[in-house]
Amino acid sequence: MSMPDQTVLSSAGEAERAAFRAGPVDEQSRERLASGGLDYRRLDVDGDAFGAWLQVVARGFQDGERSAEQIAASQERSGYRRVTGVYDPVAPVPEAPVATIASWLGELTVPGGAAIPSCAISAVTVSPTHRRRGIARAMLEGELRAANAAGVPMAMLTVSESTLYGRYGFAPAAPAASWRIETKRAQWIGPRPDGRVDFVPREKLRELLPVVHERARLRVPGEIDVPAGHWDNIAGTRPDAEKAGDKRAVQYADASGQVRGLAVYAVRENHDDFTKATVTVHYLVAEDDEAYAGLWRFLLELDLVAEVHANELSTDEPLLWMIADQRAATVTVRDHQYVRILDVPAALEARRYETAGRLVLDVADPLGIAEGRYLLEVGADGAGRVTRLAGDAVEDAVEVALGVTELSAVYLGGVSLATLAAAGRATSTAAATAARILSWHVTPRLSIWY
Numbered sequence: 001m002s003m004p005d006q007t008v009l010s011s012a013g014e015a016e017r018a019a020f021r022a023g024p025v026d027e028q029s030r031e032r033l034a035s036g037g038l039d040y041r042r043l044d045v046d047g048d049a050f051g052a053w054l055q056v057v058a059r060g061f062q063d064g065e066r067s068a069e070q071i072a073a074s075q076e077r078s079g080y081r082r083v084t085g086v087y088d089p090v091a092p093v094p095e096a097p098v099a100t101i102a103s104w105l106g107e108l109t110v111p112g113g114a115a116i117p118s119c120a121i122s123a124v125t126v127s128p129t130h131r132r133r134g135i136a137r138a139m140l141e142g143e144l145r146a147a148n149a150a151g152v153p154m155a156m157l158t159v160s161e162s163t164l165y166g167r168y169g170f171a172p173a174a175p176a177a178s179w180r181i182e183t184k185r186a187q188w189i190g191p192r193p194d195g196r197v198d199f200v201p202r203e204k205l206r207e208l209l210p211v212v213h214e215r216a217r218l219r220v221p222g223e224i225d226v227p228a229g230h231w232d233n234i235a236g237t238r239p240d241a242e243k244a245g246d247k248r249a250v251q252y253a254d255a256s257g258q259v260r261g262l263a264v265y266a267v268r269e270n271h272d273d274f275t276k277a278t279v280t281v282h283y284l285v286a287e288d289d290e291a292y293a294g295l296w297r298f299l300l301e302l303d304l305v306a307e308v309h310a311n312e313l314s315t316d317e318p319l320l321w322m323i324a325d326q327r328a329a330t331v332t333v334r335d336h337q338y339v340r341i342l343d344v345p346a347a348l349e350a351r352r353y354e355t356a357g358r359l360v361l362d363v364a365d366p367l368g369i370a371e372g373r374y375l376l377e378v379g380a381d382g383a384g385r386v387t388r389l390a391g392d393a394v395e396d397a398v399e400v401a402l403g404v405t406e407l408s409a410v411y412l413g414g415v416s417l418a419t420l421a422a423a424g425r426a427t428s429t430a431a432a433t434a435a436r437i438l439s440w441h442v443t444p445r446l447s448i449w450y
């Protein structure tokens, strides 16, 4: 339940992250699972139990068995995670969990260029032998309550299936666009910046990725601070990386020699026609418009390439306006970054607004965590102030009634409140006014999976 006088984290420093990792499992979920004979407990990433936990995660995602090398590589890169399992003591292999979940305290970029502490959740699996008896629900509710108790104002995840997480208050808040670009048809008409593009070895890429990303991530709502191990996956520098040699890396340096952007891609040859290879862009990060144009131009003008594929792009890419023939790009959109507000005042005060105004938000929450009536007052400076209301009427304020899922959906600016009202997902005395206050001019995006 919401705790009005509890301390809410305003930053995610090393001390806060360590405290979150070491925090207890939620007692309510522990008791619920114990009543079914199951043991819900955190485990030590450095300990012996980790290998069995990881094998269960791999099996849960229909992946193959992990080798000793893969387990060691994963263990070495999992120190940032709070790792939890559900164990069945009477199973033939009681040391292997029957369900898994991992989480960590990270940061989510919000409209206006600030970051809010956020509980990232991943590795959610329930063994097919134990499915559909409420174990995933107990774990999800448990992690959300644990995050709320630790003062974390937000939770986030990326999903295997879209239908799983709305019931816990999560909403798709930053969609991902997949692009297939016919390069010969596209024709570059964008800027031709002065900087230079050069190939760099993967090890150098691995060094530069966190540096450039750190300078870029606050530009776009929905992006997160990326755990170090993910960079090894992207750069192909994990000791157990497969086909790492396929990855080519380039950097964009501005006229002064500063590296401002990076791209990593792989090329698949076409043996029937050597002019028709396909490039897959695994990751592209640009900290300014110049680097963005420089890297995309390089990719679209590669010789012997007919198509470029890229995923996890924004639905509002400047790239579309940098090519002469927009029909050269086939764009497919789907849900990607899910967020779940845990603390309404902290979340709404962390972001900025483009229009001044007053909204009363009547928020329903199936888990009770964010439930309540709140007055959001946005001043001319774009800052928001939130007051919890006892239920009294407020003069000169637009009323909005919605669920925490819908509030989470509009939070990053990825969908208009007017659209949700038209879809019957929110009601308001003036949906257009409320939509103007909650909207944001930068379309949210998340360029990785986690």
Ligand SMILES: CC(C)(COP(=O)(O)OP(=O)(O)OC[C@H]1O[C@@H](n2cnc3c(N)ncnc32)[C@H](O)[C@@H]1OP(=O)(O)O)[C@@H](O)C(=O)NCCC(=O)NCCS
Pocket (backbone or CB within 6 Å): 060, 061, 123, 124, 125, 126, 127, 130, 131, 132, 133, 134, 135, 136, 137, 138, 158, 159, 160, 161, 163, 164, 167
């Ligand atoms: C998805 C998964 C974790 C569900 O675990 P589970 O323990 O069977 O789920 P629960 O019994 O706790 O079900 C909780 C709710 O989700 C619903 N649900 C579960 N799996 C679902 C699915 N695949 N699609 C739609 N709804 C689903 C249940 O009906 C239940 O609904 P309710 O509580 O609102 O009535 C499990 O099937 C699994 O491990 N899948 C493969 C790995 C995966 O996709 N993980 C998710 C990664 S993001």
